[in-house]
Amino acid sequence: MSLDPAPARPAAELPKGSSDDYALFLDFDGTLVELAPRPQDVVVAPGLGVTLETLRDRFGGALALVSGRPIATLDEFLAPHRFDAAGLHGVEMRRSGVFAARATDHEPELRELVDRFRGFVEPRPGLLLEDKGRSVALHWRLAPDLESEVVEEAAAALESLGSRWRLQAGKSVLEILPAFATKAGAVQEFLEAEPYRGRRPVFVGDDVTDEHGFEAVLERGGLAIRIGEGPTVAPLRLPSPAAFREQLARWAQGEPIAAG
The missing domain is CATH 3.30.70.1020 (Trehalose-6-phosphate phosphatase related protein; domain 2)
Known part of the structure; x- marks a missing residue:
């Protein structure tokens, strides 16, 4: 399955096991998992955590979840796996196991x-x-x-x-x-620190909340992938979270990640 629309240029080969120059930023709801009538009812597909861990290793640790969910909630859904993450659109940040919040929960x-x-x-x-x-x-x-x-x-x-x-x-x-919290700001902060610094960013999301993230990576020469329908600045698209999980599994096995 290829990204739609098809890349204008040939895909860049990323050999399996390579230490390449990509950094992955992944939304959660509607991207890694299907939306549910209630936020607590989403279902994480078997093996997703292992696939994400494999990708994290492939990209030298440069993989982060960027979500409107609290980081603790992401951890609950993906347990026992834990990843770098921006929660609440960047109000919360965790990188290399270090957590920081820029607002209190007692406002x-x-x-x-x-x-x-x-x-x-x-x-x-x-x-x-x-x-x-x-x-x-x-x-x-x-x-x-x-x-x-x-x-x-x-x-x-x-x-x-x-x-x-x-x-x-x-x-x-x-x-x-x-007001300060945006997914674009979260991505930019990750890209200023190791192991993300200097890498080509890839942002994948499904909603208007992800458009600023798409813009941020495109400004840095990265790739933006929209999951599902709807107007978007992202030049690449996949039809559903299920299709994206299949793509993630292939990337974890060494398939080219996207357009060159």
Whole structure:
């Protein structure tokens, strides 16, 4: 299976076991795993952790998850495997086993917002509140008719918080998180440190939340791959997480990674 659209130039050969110049940045939901009606219901395919470990070894340790999930949640889904990661769009970072968070989980205004959203969700069956500690999200995948109400409520809440916070849209979800946090910023920080420094970045994602990450790697001469449908700046595309997992397995076996 090849990436779609087909690369304009021949693929660059990366021999199995080589120490090459790529760094992989991988979204989680909708990219490594299929989306689920509720965030806690996603299923990790057997063998995914082992494949990611093999790829990490192939690329000299330069593999990181870049997700809207907290890093602790990623660890739970992928246990016993642990990887470098940016969680909550870069609010949390872990590299070479060292964890750092740029915001606390005790922000008074965010705790008040969680209470406000809880009161908003309770009388509206199908809406889901996801308290991530350092950010909060409202999901309407199970209640698509309530989208306009969620958008209105989230916009009003953001206005009450001020400029330290921003609103992040996703697939049937809106999230309020610290204004500084973006996947692009997380990728750029990784690329300033070993073992990522000097490598050609590859970012793979499925959602509008990943577009800034795509832009960041393309600006550095890297590769951007969109999973699924939708408008994107990424020049390469695969149809589904299942197709991408198959591609990951082939990359782990030494297949060329993408366009030259």
